[in-house]
Structure formats: C-alpha cells, structure tokens
Amino acid sequence: MIKTNAISPFPDQKPGTSGLRKKVPVFQQPGYTEAFIQSVFDSLSGFEGATLVIGGDGRYYNREVIQTAIRMAAGNGFGRVLVGRGGILSTPAASHLIRKNAAFGGLVLSASHNPGGPSEDFGIKYNVANGGPAPEKITDAIFARSQVIDRYLIADFDAVDLDRTGASEAGGMTIEVVDPVADYADLMETLFDFDAIRAFIAGGFRVTFDAMHAVTGPYAREILVRRLGADPDLVINAAPLEDFGGHHPDPNLVHAKALYDTMMGPDAPDFGAASDGDGDRNLIIGKGVFVTPSDSLAMLAANAHLAPGYRDGLKGIARSMPTSGAADRVAEKLGVEMHETPTGWKFFGNLLDAGRCTICGEESAGTGSDHVREKDGLWAVLLWLNILAARQQSVLEIVEDHWAEYGRTYYSRHDYEAVDTDRANQLMNALEQKLDQLAGTEADGLTVERADSFTYHDPIDGSVSRNQGIRIFFDGGSRLVFRLSGTGTSGATLRVYMERHEPDPAHHSQETQDALAPVILAAEALAGIREWTGRDAPTVIT
Ligand code: G16
Numbered sequence: 393m394i395k396t397n398a399i400s401p402f403p404d405q406k407p408g409t410s411g412l413r414k415k416v417p418v419f420q421q422p423g424y425t426e427a428f429i430q431s432v433f434d435s436l437s438g439f440e441g442a443t444l445v446i447g448g449d450g451r452y453y454n455r456e457v458i459q460t461a462i463r464m465a466a467g468n469g470f471g472r473v474l475v476g477r478g479g480i481l482s483t484p485a486a487s488h489l490i491r492k493n494a495a496f497g498g499l500v501l502s503a504s505h506n507p508g509g510p511s512e513d514f515g516i517k518y519n520v521a522n523g524g525p526a527p528e529k530i531t532d533a534i535f536a537r538s539q540v541i542d543r544y545l546i547a548d549f550d551a552v553d554l555d556r557t558g559a560s561e562a563g564g565m566t567i568e569v570v571d572p573v574a575d576y577a578d579l580m581e582t583l584f585d586f587d588a589i590r591a592f593i594a595g596g597f598r599v600t601f602d603a604m605h606a607v608t609g610p611y612a613r614e615i616l617v618r619r620l621g622a623d624p625d626l627v628i629n630a631a632p633l634e635d636f637g638g639h640h641p642d643p644n645l646v647h648a649k650a651l652y653d654t655m656m657g658p659d660a661p662d663f664g665a666a667s668d669g670d671g672d673r674n675l676i677i678g679k680g681v682f683v684t685p686s687d688s689l690a691m692l693a694a695n696a697h698l699a700p701g702y703r704d705g706l707k708g709i710a711r712s713m714p715t716s717g718a719a720d721r722v723a724e725k726l727g728v729e730m731h732e733t734p735t736g737w738k739f740f741g742n743l744l745d746a747g748r749c750t751i752c753g754e755e756s757a758g759t760g761s762d763h764v765r766e767k768d769g770l771w772a773v774l775l776w777l778n779i780l781a782a783r784q785q786s787v788l789e790i791v792e793d794h795w796a797e798y799g800r801t802y803y804s805r806h807d808y809e810a811v812d813t814d815r816a817n818q819l820m821n822a823l824e825q826k827l828d829q830l831a832g833t834e835a836d837g838l839t840v841e842r843a844d845s846f847t848y849h850d851p852i853d854g855s856v857s858r859n860q861g862i863r864i865f866f867d868g869g870s871r872l873v874f875r876l877s878g879t880g881t882s883g884a885t886l887r888v889y890m891e892r893h894e895p896d897p898a899h900h901s902q903e904t905q906d907a908l909a910p911v912i913l914a915a916e917a918l919a920g921i922r923e924w925t926g927r928d929a930p931t932v933i934t
Pocket residue numbers: 409410503504505668672673712735736737738754756758876877878879880887
C-alpha cells in the first residue's frame with residue numbers, strides 16, 4: 393500500500409558542494425529525511441519502473457535512512473532498487489553500480505570525511521544516470537522543490553533484510569541486496585596490471601592502508617590483501633564503524649597523523665595510503681615523503697600510460713580551480729586539454745561524458761578518472777601501485793624525478809573551521825569589494841598581478857557558475873585563493889589556498905610552510921583573516 397503523508401517544508405535543505413549534509417539530529421526531525429528524498433524524486437521525471445541504486449558509508453543512521461529510501465522508491469514508482477549489503481556502498485562503487493546497471497540514478501548516503509555518530513554528521517546525495525553527482529541545475533531544482541513540498545509518498549512494508557544478498561519483491565518493486573565490493577574490485581582489475589602489482593608486493597614492497605574505520609575496509613581487504621597479496625596486518629582500521637572509532641575519517645595530515653608518523657619513521661613501509669568515510673578521497677605517503685593531492689594528480693597523469701586502462705594516453709586533464717597548477721604543466725607536455733572547474737566533483741561530469749578529459753583531481757584529496765563519475769580513493773592507490781611496479785622505483789624517486797622535470801609547486805591549504813558565518817561572509821565581501829583595485833598593489837612584499845572572482849563557463853552545456861572563489865595572482869607566479877567551504881555543518885569554514893612554483897631543483901627541499909611564507913603573509917595582509925575570524929592560526933593545515 394502506498395501512503396501519501398502531509399509534510400511542511402524545511403527551510404535549510406539546500407545541497408552544498410556535495411549533497412545535503414547536516415547533523416544527525418537535524419535529519420532525525422520528523423519528516424526531514426522524507427522531505428528531502430521526496431524533493432529529489434519530485435525534481436526528476438521518467439523513472440517509473442526504472443532502477444535506483446542505494447547505499448552509504450555505513451555511518452550512524454545509515455541503515456534507518458536506507459529503509460526509508462527503499463520504501464519511498466517504491467512509493468514513487470521505481471521498479472527496482474539495488475542496495476549494497478549492510479547498506480554499504482563506497483561512493484565510487486555506487487557510481488560504478490549505477491553505470492553498470494544502467495540505473496536511473498542513485499542515493500548515496502554519506503557525509504564523506506565528516507565525523508559520524510548520534511550527534512555528528514549525516515548526508516544524502518543524489519547521483520544521476522552517468523554515475524556522477526547531480527549537476528547544479530538539478531540540485532537547484534531539489535532545493536526549490538524542498539521549499540514548497542507538502543507531501544511525500546511511501547510504500548508500507550516490513551524492513552528489508554540488508555544483511556543477506558539476494559532479490560525480493562515488496563511494494564510492487566524488486567529489491568536486490570548486492571555484494572558491495574565484487575563489481576568494483578572486478579572493474580579495478582580491468583584498469584590495472586594486477587599481476588605486476590602482485591609480483592612487486594611479493595618481491596618485498598610493503599604497502600600499508602588506513603581505512604579509518606570507514607567504508608573502504610572491506611574493499612581494501614578484498615583488493616589489496618586477497619587479490620594483490622598485501623600484508624593483512626598492514627591494512628589497518630579496516631572494520632567499518634558507525635562512528636569511525638570516534639575519529640574524523642578525513643585522510644589528511646591531521647586526522648591520519650598516525651599513518652603519517654609511521655611513514656616518516658625508521659621502519660616505514662614503502663607505501664602508505666588512506667581513504668575517507670565514503671571511499672572517494674585518498675592520501676598518498678611514500679616512505680619519508682608526503683605527496684600533496686595536487687602533486688599526486690600531476691604525477692598520476694604523467695605516468696598513467698603505464699597502467700593498462702590508460703595505455704592509449706589521456707584525452708585531457710581537469711582540476712578544480714584551487715588545485716595547484718602542477719597538472720597544467722603535465723597537460724602542456726602531453727599536448728592534451730587542461731580544464732579548470734569550480735570545487736565539486738559534479739563539475740567534471742560533463743567533461744568526462746564528452747570525452748574531454750580522462751583524469752581529474754582536486755586539492756581536497758580527490759583523484760579519479762573516466763572509469764566512474766566520482767573521485768575514487770582506492771583507484772588512486774592502485775594507479776600509484778601500478779606506476780611504482782612498472783617503474784620499479786620508490787615514491788620518493790618518482791616525486792623527485794617529477795619535480796626535476798616539471799619544477800616543484802609548493803602548495804598548502806589553511807582552514808579556519810567553525811568560524812562565525814556572518815564574519816566569514818563579511819571577510820569574503822570585503823575582499824570582493826577591492827578586487828578591481830588590487831592589480832599593481834603590494835601585499836606584504838608581493839605585488840598583485842591580477843585578481844578576480846572565479847566564474848566557470850561549462851564548455852559542454854554552456855552553464856555559468858559564478859562566485860566560485862577569489863583568486864589573487866602575484867608577480868612571479870604565486871597564487872592565493874579564498875573560498876568558503878560548501879561541506880561543513882557548523883558555522884563557516886574559510887579555506888585559504890596557497891601555491892608557489894619553484895623551477896630550480898636546488899630549492900626543492902624546503903619545508904612547505906617556509907617556502908610559502910611570503911604568500912601566507914600576503915593572505916593576512918589582503919584579507920585580515922585574524923581580525924575577521926578572531927583566530928590566530930588555522931584549525932587545519934594540509
Ligand atoms: C566534496 C566534493 C569535492 C570538494 C570537497 C571539498 O568532497 O565532492 O569536490 O573538493 O567536497 O569541498 P569544500 O571545499 O566545499 O568543503 P567529499 O569528499 O566531501 O564528498
């Protein structure tokens with residue numbers, strides 16, 4: 393039986409950089425989750441009888457929302473849902489399932505790298521038929537609908553047993569609980585030379601992977617341990633937990649500090665990596681060397697042809713605007729297109745669909761390719777391993793070779809988290825007001841060459857996205873970017889991105905913050921960060 397339940401709109405259901413992210417108690421308000429899912433369905437058309445993929449990162453409240461989403465899919469007329477066993481699907485695995493099964497779309501339940509638990513974060517994201525996050529025109533429609541929604545449709549049937557794979561019928565719909573790992577692992581085998589990686593590992597190359605008690609544990613065990621022979625004791629925190637063991641499942645130098653310390657220690661394995669809550673981010677650390685995400689994108693792009701899936705070369709490279717220009721130098725050398733998009737993986741979708749780029753990446757620890765339409769943490773790990781196995785070198789050798797050839801781009805991001813929202817907006821407005829007058833002026837020793845607010849013109853569908861961050865370019869090639877995060881759930885997070893290119897190998901071994909000191913000083917001089925935020929120092933430096 394399908395019920396129509398009356399509901400009132402919630403004012404705060406505007407999807408951010410990657411879907412709707414709120415604290416669990418917000419989602420637990422009566423009707424809140426239902427209102428958002430119904431707003432998603434009401435913004436789509438033509439899904440009668442079609443397939444919907446549903447899965448999440450296993451965080452607190454995942455199972456409850458999955459049951460609701462299944463019943464609402466039936467209530468709204470979907471013909472079939474595919475659900476990951478245990479309610480689990482990593483974000484890239486969900487993207488692959490949508491594509492492989494020609495699904496209409498998918499609901500991905502995740503707040504990514506944000507903490508989980510009864511008073512922590514939850515999230516819902518809608519992905520379209522290409523497997524990628526819904527583009528802005530759909531997220532805008534979802535928000536508009538959420539402001540006037542007055543009812544939701546839900547079928548009435550018993551909770552689905554999420555822990556047993558197999559198909560059942562309920563509410564006029566087929567419900568298939570599927571192995572969350574197998575299809576994804578098989579896809580990875582088509583892209584990478586598993587024999588070479590297995591032989592490399594068997595030859596003594598030691599790999600450690602920190603799943604951060606999040607979704608990638610089962611994927612890492614199947615792929616790295618069972619299929620590639622990595623030491624199971626070095627795949628750590630591999631049991632997914634609803635609260636990620638009380639940590640932030642954010643693979644950066646703050647939240648994956650234990651891995652970093654291991655990799656800098658005397659008995660470090662040869663290769664260390666971590667992934668986030670939903671498995672789309674990656675952290676890469678070689679023995680004694682951290683690879684910044686911006687550098688990782690450039691190095692993966694420069695060497696991708698060594699993996700079977702990319703043997704024919706790249707069609708192009710894309711990066712988000714705040715990501716460093718390191719990959720641009722690779723694109724130039726390869727003679728392929730380089731695209732600069734706003735922050736948000738959704739902006740890569742059109743380029744990938746149109747065959748305008750093969751590899752994409754972001755400074756926020758995301759890298760991926762046209763194999764799915766999401767960034768993909770384990771994919772990045774496997775491409776690194778494939779390159780290492782093919783070149784028979786260490787991470788450090790590959791990094792130093794790359795810098796010697798292309799120069800080193802020093803890069804860092806300073807985050808000021810949970811800042812008062814009004815103050816953060818005022819800081820951005822004040823900067824914006826003076827953009828026109830900045831060229832030629834000096835900021836604590838650096839001269840501004842030009843400054844603007846980034847606008848993206850999508851070359852495929854012609855859409856225009858404005859106000860995507862403030863860029864300040866200095867004489868000599870350094871760059872500063874200011875933006876407010878679209879993924880936080882408390883107050884505002886100010887992100888300040890700094891980069892400086894250094895061509896001379898004699899200057900490639902500076903400490904990053906030292907190398908960027910002039911740009912850091914210029915940021916304070918231009919934006920008055922201390923005064924606006926009331927903070928003396930960033931919350932997180934990556
Ligand atoms: C999401 C988006 C990414 C973005 C990141 C940070 O990642 O998919 O494209 O770079 O957020 O965004 P912001 O700077 O607005 O916080 P994830 O891994 O959180 O889904």
